[in-house]
Amino acid sequence: MKMMIKNKRETEETKHSSLVIRWVSIVALTITVSFVIFSVVVYQIVSRQSLNQQAETSNNVVVTLDRTLSSIPDELEISNVIPSLSPSTRRILKGGPAINEKDLRNNAFSDNLISSISNPDINVAVYNKHNEVVFANGTTTPKFRTFEGSQKVMKVKRNHRTILLTYQKVYSSVNNKLTGYVVVANEMTYYNHLMSNLLHWMLVISIIAIIVFVATSYILVINVVKPIKDMSKVAKEVNADPNSEARIKKLNRDDELAELATSINLMLDRMQSYIEQQKQFVGDVSHELRTPVAVIEGHLNMLERWGKDDPQILDESIKASLQEADRMKHLIQEMLDLTRAEQIDVQYPYEITNVNETVRRVVSDLAMVHPDFNIQLDEDDLPDDTEIQIYHGHLEQLLVILIDNGIKYSTDRKQINVSAGVTKKEVSIIVQDFGEGIASEDQKKIFNRFYRVDKARTREKGGNGLGLSIAQKLVDSYKGSISVESVVGQGSQFKMRFPLLSKKKAAKLRKIEAEKHKNDLPDGILK
Secondary structure (H helix, E strand, C coil): CHHHHHHHHHHHHHHHHHHHHHHHHHHHHHHHHHHHHHHHHHHHHHHHHHHHHHHHHHHHHHHHHHHHHCCCCCCCCHHHHHHHCCHHHHHHHCCCCCCCHHHHHHCCCCHHHHHHHCCCCEEEEEECCCCCEEEECCCCCCCCCCCCCCEEEEEEEECCEEEEEEEEEEECCCCCCEEEEEEEEECCHHHHHHHHHHHHHHHHHHHHHHHHHHHHHHHHHHHHHHHHHHHHHHHHHHHHCCCCCCCCCCCCCCCHHHHHHHHHHHHHHHHHHHHHHHHHHHHHHHHHHHHHHHHHHHHHHHHHHCHHHCHHHHHHHHHHHHHHHHHHHHHHHHHHHHHHHCCHHHHCCCCCEEHHHHHHHHHHHHHHHCCCCEEEEEEEECCCCCEECCCHHHHHHHHHHHHHHHHHCCCCCCEEEEEEEECCCEEEEEEEECCCCCCHHHHCCCCCCCCCCCHHHHHHCCCCCCHHHHHHHHHHHCCCEEEEEEECCCEEEEEEEEECCCHHHHHHHHHHHHHHHHHHCCCCCCC
């Protein structure tokens, strides 16, 4: 079984490594094909240009010979061809003395022809109409073959060398009759040497370039695949253990992979947070429900044994059970509110609330519900159009929690002061009571779940110790802060601060929210 698992892992690793092989192969093949095509094009261009130069050289020899031989009216023979080419030229061909300036002026056989046929690459042969050689230079005589038209140029391969053959018919300029043929064979030594060297160096450079390109592409692909493998490894660890703290290491790069790694880490952090919230929720609820469940169970056991026959005990047990059930109901609702408060950024990302309107409404409603309390509002420092990025129901919930908390722990002075103000960057809302106050050692703990300064008195007042925890989670979710200042016996002052929402940003959020609602409309409704 272990061997099977090992083989399976090796197969998976092979599959993962094949991604690098595939990418490198594709990149290398693409570069190789592109480089080969480029090399072939360059080779063909150089070959064509060099060949054209060689063809022009051969053509110059043919034209000059044709111009000279066309002055002969009869069929070309040794007797009339040699004299036409002049004694001076003949001496050069046979190694005689140099041609003097007078001979050159009178000779139709120009310097161009002399230099051309003196070129060891140029082999010239003159044939009569019976395909007999009447003139030749060099040691190799180009062979004659019949051809159509007045001229024919062709390439032939001999001993891995390219030779350029030019065939030209000679017509007499006197009677326009065919008198013979001129054959020029250009060995093209320079051309063959050039193309051979070019091909050699292209092959060498191509091999070196392909190796360099493959190595470079391998490094680039590894640079891309390695972060992906790291992401995969982290994903496997988290999948195997949802509580794992494994995260993708920071990539020292500024591209899409770094952005992806950051997004994955944020997603894992959020997932871990949800898991912790779930565990804490289950732990807190089970801990807090243990007492009311035990109370209800105790009363039911007592009723089952003998209390149902005693009307007084029956009435007390029913009232106590109902009270504990009601407390459980409120506890569960508060726990749900606390859980929702930790996911505000997902549920209400674009909500905007007018602070003035909300504070007035909440204070007015609570003043009507608690007529025995003097709930005052001071909003002189808050403009009517002050807005913050928060869901209006949550701002109402925050005010209710703080005002209700002040009412719950009030003493003789039944007064609650609510004030609101604004600075350049933030909006502050203060709720002040004149009740029992909170000791300094307890002020940092009151926002913890289920924390009660005086557990006995708090339970009498119906509290579960979750109100301030919900308030802190709500405020934190909206990028705000909440703090408390308190003196025992004199009361407490809770202060909330939220970032002030500019008109420009508020307009942008309203536009996004409008687009969202427009897109959420069901089919059939006018959008």
